[in-house]
Every structure is written in structure tokens, then in C-alpha cells.
Amino acid sequence: MHTREEKLAAFGRLLDVQHRLRKECPWDRKQTFESLRPNTIEEVFELADALMKHDLHDVMKELGDVMEHVVFYSILGSEEKEFDIADVCNQEARKLMFRHPFIDWTGWPDDPKADLQETPDDAAGVEVTWEQIKQKEKDGNRTVLSGVPDSLPSLIKAYRIQDKARNVGFDWEKKEDVWDKVREELAELEAELKKEDKENSTRELGDFIFSVINAARLYHLNPDNALEHTNQKFIRRFNYVEEKSKEMGKALKDMTLGDMDELWNEAKNLEKK
Template identity: 65%
Template sequence: MHTREEQMKAFGRLLDVLDQLREKCPWDKKQTNESLRPNTIEETFELCDAIMKDDTKEIKKELGDVLMHTCFYAMIAREKEQFDIADVLNAETDKLIFRHPHVYHPSQVGAEEPKPLPFVPENAADNDEFSKADTSDQVLKNWEQIKLKEKDGNKTVLSGVPSSLPSLIKAYRIQDKARNVGFDWQKKEDVWEKVHEELKELEDELVREDKEASTNELGDFLFSVINAARLYHLNPDNALERTNAKFIRRFNYIEQHSIRAGRPLTEMTLEEMDKLWNEAKQNERLNID
């Protein structure tokens, strides 16, 4: 692994190249925050794909692309004399220090070399409310309360959930933030009564063929299932992505068989496709074993 000096040198090299491209490359010259945004979203999803596949080579590559975009936005802001990459890094560092009072005292915000506890800051007695956090759950609970106290922090508990998040992830984050201030089931097992209740209400509306009401109840049912996943420490987005990948593998197996047989999928019976689906499942089990 590289030394800290080598890491900083590599970061500086990236900034130097971006500066040169901004000056000399026609494409880089014309980029704006708005024009970069779709690419940033794509790069972020590509990183997420690599993480789900546990592909170390691709993770490294996509991290580089995401980092490049971060630096590019900061470069555009520097040109407008708004801020630069140093401001971005310092603001993030200060935020981390302030939100981890069990590691750093908030008085260390802005310090060039912040000192981890134990040390005795001048105003220690005034800032010990969140200084104890022995578990990760306590850290998260403190985190939400601290953010509400920040000068430029969240005004309400749920205001920190981006409106543009995909709905499944947004639901999980909403529930998680509510949990961190004590709004949650006392026993995780109790959530299943709610799941069954919401499923029954969905079934009732489907029988009535009321599309609007059915849509609302479907949302309530999905929200309750996500809640159950959270309570059992399962990530529903990761779980669904695994199922998506599994479905694609098995369906591709059916399609490849149809191609080899010279028969379009549309000419195959459901029974034939089910048989191939089960073959794909069996092959997966054999590979796992």
C-alpha cells in the first residue's frame, strides 16, 4: 500500500490533469454542473454495481470516476469563486469531527491536527452530552441529534433524506432516521402483525378492483416489508438487487436454450420454460455446493 505522502501526490496529480483538461479539452471546457449530473448518477450506479458484484478491479475503477466528478464540481465552483476542493475536504472533515464527540471534542473542529480523546478541552464541561457511545447503534442515535444542533444542519429529523433517492432506499432511510430518535417498534417481532395487516388490506382492495386504493395499499405493504427487513438488519435494496441478478441469470438460461434449440421464446410453453428455470436453479445449487 502507498504512504500518505504518495496518496497526497496522486490526488494532486489528478487535480493537475483536471486543470489541464478544463483549459485544453473542448469537451471538458463546456461542462457545467447540470451537464455533469447525468454522468455522475450513471457513475454512482456503476460503482454500486461493482460493489454488489464484489469486483475489486471495477470498484477501484468506478471509485476513480466518482472521485473525478467530485473534483470536477469543485473546480467549476472555484472558477465561480464559490469554493474549491480544499473547502469541500475541510468542511467534510469538520463535520466528521463534530459528529463524533465520542472520539473528538467539538472544539477540535477546524484544527489542522485534531486530537482524539482523551484530552481535556477548555469547554469540556459544556459539550459532554454525546461524549459516550459504546455501540454503533448509540453512535447513530447521537448522529441524528447532533445534526439537528449543527448551524447548517437538518432542520427536522427527516429533512436529511434526499427527495431524489429511489423509493425503496428512501423508505429505509426514513424509517432508520425515525428509529434513531426512538420512533420504532419495541420488539421486532411485532412488525409482522403490521405486515399481515397491510397485506390483507391490499388483497381486499384488489378484490374491489379499486386501482387508486390498491396502489395506496401496495405502498403501505411494501413500506411495512421494508420496515421488517430493517428491524432484522437486512438491507432490502441489496436483497432485491440479488434477486434481480438471480432472475436475470435464470431467464438468460431459458433464452440461451431457446436459441440453441432454434425456437423463439414465444413458441415455448410455460411448462417448458418452468422446466428450464428449475434446471437453472439446480445448476446454481450444484455450483454453490
């Protein structure tokens, strides 16, 4: 691994490269905050894919792409004389220091002070402390849920909403109690589906999914990761069915459901070996 000096030099090299691209590359010269946004979203999702696959080489590569966007936005900020990369780094460092008052920051620049000084003894305690301190920040979240980005994918957003509510005590007293709510929401969904009321069914479907996500959270399961594993499993098995159908000289649309189920079960059995 590299020394601290080597890491600082590498970051400086990235800054130099991006500054030069901004001046000399036709594509970079025309970019704005708004035009870069879709690319940034794509890069973050590519990083998320690499993390799910635990492909550490790709994780490294995608982290670089995300970091390049952070540097690029900072250059745009400096051009508007609003902020630069030093402001970004200092702001984040100060925020982290302020939210961890139980660590002795004496001697550090801008040594932060906070009212809450108790030292949490576990990760859950740190999360609760974190949410309480965020409410004290000068430019922090005005409400408990205001820190949840509007643009988050709905499944992840639901988990974050529930988790933030938990950090201020709004949660089930016993995790087992959540199953009554799940069953209640499922029954309400089934009732609306029988009525063929699409609007109410959509609303009840949302309530049911929200309750399942709540159950996953209470049992310390990440629903987004779980669903992505299932997505990948379905893709593998369906690809197997498609490949086998081609070997048999048949198009999928010409196969019976029974034929496809047989190939699907073959794929399942192969995964168990």
C-alpha cells in the first residue's frame, strides 16, 4: 500500500489532470452542473454494481470515476467563486469531527464542540448520536427525514426513512410485532385486488412493500441487496432457459410453460452443485 505522501501526490495528480481537461478538452469545457448530473448518477450505479459483485478491481476503477466527478464539480464551483475542492474536503472533515464529539479532536484545526459528549458503545449508539447531532448543525438537516434525498430509488428511500425514524425512537418495540402489520397490509392489498380497483390496489401495494422493507430492516437484512441477488439469480436461470431453447432449435415463444419450467429447474439444480 502507498504512503500518505504518495496518496496526497496521487490526488494532486488527479486535480492537475482534471484542471487541464477543463481547459483543453472540448467535451470537458462545455460541461455544467446540470449536464454532468446524469453521468454522475450512472457512475454511482456502476460503482454499486461492482460492490454487489465484490469485484475489487472494478470497485477501485469505479471509485476513481466517482472521485473524478467530485473533482470536476469542485472545479465548476471554483469557476463560480463559490467553493473548491479544499472547501469540499474541509467541510466534510469538520462535519465528521462535529458528529463524533466522543473522539478527542484537541489540536485539530476548527476543533468542533458539541453538547452531546457521551461515548456510544456500539454501532447502533453511534447512529443515534449521529442523527441527534445532525439536528444541531448550523446548515444540517432541519427535520429528521429531510436528509433523505428525494431522488433516491424508492426501495432504498423507504429503508432510509424507516432507519432515520428508528434513530429517534420511532420503531417497533419488538421486531416480531412487524409481521402482524405485514399480514394486515397483504390482506388489504388482496381485498383491493379482488375489487379490481387499480388506484387503491397501487396504494395498498406500496403499503405492503413498505411493511416488508420494515421487516427486513428489523431483522438486519438489506432489502435492496436481497432484491438485487434475486434479480441476478433470475437473470442466470432465465439465460440458461434461453440458451437451452436455442440448442433445441426452438424459440422461447414456441415453448410451453412446462418446457420452460423443466429447463428452469435444471438451472436451479446446477446452482446447487
